[in-house]
Amino acid sequence: MPQARRKTPFSGKAKKQQLQAKKQNKTMLMSNAASSATYDMIAVNYQPGKSRGGRGESNRYALKFYRETEAELKMKKEEALKSLNPVPEKAMEVNPLEYFPADISFPQRPPWDYAMSPAQLDAQEQRYFKEYIDKLQKSEHWKDISYFELNLETWRQLWRVLEMCDILLLIVDVRYAGMMFPPSLYKYIVTEQKKDMIIVLNKIDLVPASVVAAWKEYFTLNWPGIRVVYFTSCPGYNLAGNTSDKAGLQVRRRKGRQRMCAEGATKILEACKDIVQGHVDLHSWEKKIKEETEVEFDYDEQTEIGETILEKSDTTFYKHEKYKNGIVTIGCVGQPNVGKSSLLNAMMGRKVVSVSRTPGHTKHFQTIFLTPQVRLCDCPGLVFPSKVPRSIQILMGSYPIAQLREPYTTIR
Template sequence: MPRKKPFSSKQKKFQLQDKRQRKKESTQDEDDTEDIETAGQDSSQSQKKLRKGKSGPIPDRRTDPNRYRLQFFKESNEEIDRRKKLARRPLRHLPEEALEVNIDQVYQPGSVLDLPKRPPWNYSLSKAKLEAREQNYFQDYTEAIFEKYSPEQLSYFELNLETWRQLWRVLEMSDILLLILDIRYPVLHMSPALYHTVTHDLGKSIIIILNKVDLAPPPLVIAWKNFLQEKYEKVHIVLFTSYPNEALAEGGNETKAKMRRKRGGGAWTRAMGQGQLLSVCQDIVGDKVDLRSWQDKMVSVSSTVKEEEEIADSSVVGGEDDDGLYKQGDTTLFQNGVLTIGCVGYPNVGKSSLLNGLVGKKVVSVSRTPGHTKHFQTIFLTRTVKLCDCPGLVFPSLIDKSLQILAGIYPIAQVREPYSPVGFLAERIDVVKQLCLKHPHYEGNKAQSQIEWSAYDICQAWAEKRGFITAKSGRPDLYRAANNLLRMGLDGRLCLCLRPLGYAENKGQWDQHPETLKLISDLEFYRVNDDVSDGEDESSDDELGHLVLEQDSDDDDEGGSEEEEEENKDESKYVSNNPFALLDSDDD
């Protein structure tokens, strides 16, 4: 007999998984088997056509490690080559009005670009029948979209049914929905279909969280707040940031502020907007839920420690196979006197950071990589308040793909053609002046205003300035430079902010708006208190009142690699201390 070939433990694991799967399928009922076979035949074609990503189609098996992975439509090589050619053309600087976006043109209400809703179900259905019904429905949903729109017209949107199932569960089990929006791209993250589903179909309250307000000018924050309030009458809007003015607290040093975020340092304890969110929730629930424990948690550090000791064994519950004991048709809210708050939104808008800011310490892992949260999980803030974190979901829309990449919806490390997003950014903000770039093919007899830049020129100039060189040929590494510029845009160091319609005409009005002045005062208050709390006088913590919670000693998992830290090591001298001002000096 020939000698057996050795194989790894990983292969042995896959063998056992396949064996269990075959055994499970053989014991199913005949009806269930027919439904699975029908759904499998239908879904296999749709997976090859619609869900084929970089690593091939995703299996539907529960044991698949990529079950919750983000799945987008794979672009053709012809489309990638076409965009590369366009990136070599000279850029044209656009006026501020080009940043104004109409939300109705992005989502087109009433069209097939709608929210996929969970098909009707009850407990008499078996698990196999329910999954087969959902697969058939989702297949029809995606096919209807691709029949009307071509992949070039559509933006990236989620094609993984498992991720949509997580949203359905959170919508069913939550009493109040928190829709988190990045203040830089609120039109991109605000789905009218989701608003209509929550307020009209489910009859629940929705709160819009304008997150990361420290990354946008205060007048623009207030303009977006008023615009969304007028367009969506049934929403409540709260301004929030997990890191209020971290850069200003560090004297304008962006790199130092970023490292401070990585090592913790009580960043979660200074989240701005907790009191406003509590007030809005109190107005919604009235006397149906006792929220005094939430108030006590914010006011007193000692009460926070006591509550955490009491719920230490049940602070994180739920998981990928937990339906939250939801019963279809049961519209009773605030069951057992507990308020359930669901956090939904696009990837990288700060859902997990918001939960950490509300709790006052790190309880949910966070990362700049989209899709870091795989399945929903529930966290008890107090005995009567339960938070539910949902994975990030990308809704179908007609937004530009370059804008989605800049917003961090698509993983930057997997972008095949990063030059178009760099050109999109450079046409709307003066990247050349902010980074003090010199044209790689500059001729001395031309004035600076007469030099034409392309996306490739900007990437080459940045590669030469930062020393990004390819290993083999010793040429400027344009891909690495473009990747680095996109990450700077994602972090807010190259700040691109969209505007509501008519903002440029009424800019002076928003500058003097009373809410703008109040927001500036609030951010200044956090800056002053951050400086005090970092001093040697520990007794000054009492002056912060409800703004100070318990500090966590664990490091903050931002998901950054050593290579990214090395690339960002000296970027502070290339970027302005104020993210909305331009550099005046040329420092190589």
């Protein structure tokens, strides 16, 4: 029989500290429950009963959105009974800036200092986030605001990426580029933080070249200092069979063995070279692209790489130092299902992060070294506050279609 573990001395002071911490955590949990009760939310990718053996809550980073009211559902169902009225193509043109009013911003980390304890920082951020939501609910835009992330833990992941990165890589789906670009993020990164920003127009193989060029011109003219690059993780050499069926519809079958997307990776490398101006040696990245262009790697969408489960709220903080230790840190941010994980795998030339067709698959902050001098930070997919119609958000892939309570509006 194994010997029982010998009890270690436990002082009265340590016991007092333990009780105080337990009391503080209980108070914070009660305040969290009270704040979440003020608005009806739904966790769209919640996994019941999946606690990973008590090592932490696996649903900590579940996407959270507002639930539609019964009155809203009834109105939309009645609207679905009306006839469809086709409109000319010109009438479908939109101004993306109309979807992001100047007085709607994303949650930004409240001021902190190293003297604050994790519990104090957590309480401050909980309070700030509740005040942010309350302020948004009282604004004139509230009735028009669409689905946006309500999980503070996910926003904390964004805060960490924005603090650590030297260059922010904003990935957008080129089919909805204007609706996925929040001007408030550009203002925060470029104007306030004095950092550089690159927009990656992803999935360019799905639209005509003229559309890609038009979006590049739009961003370049309207947002000074921003760099725009093209990318696709499905170039022709990574697809199998014909690209269209007998009816002329586009068919895209991905090969089981993939090659690095050297063209897109090279474009991102060139943009980073232009930014760092020789302060970081990027020759290893350039060499990696040349060496691994013809190397193939297994691609399986069902493969799970793993998931980081945290036992406590992620309240860590990071004081930014530009190009610290000769390393450039590139933060990857974008909405759910925009293709961030596929882009990282394509840049790496091998499978390093798990991918899925389900929005919100990446649930935690991930750090990957592309080369010893280049570090990538992958943030979970985030839906920023905006006035983009909810039906368009569903078509964009920001909201899981399986969670729809009313599909008629999206079909129309």
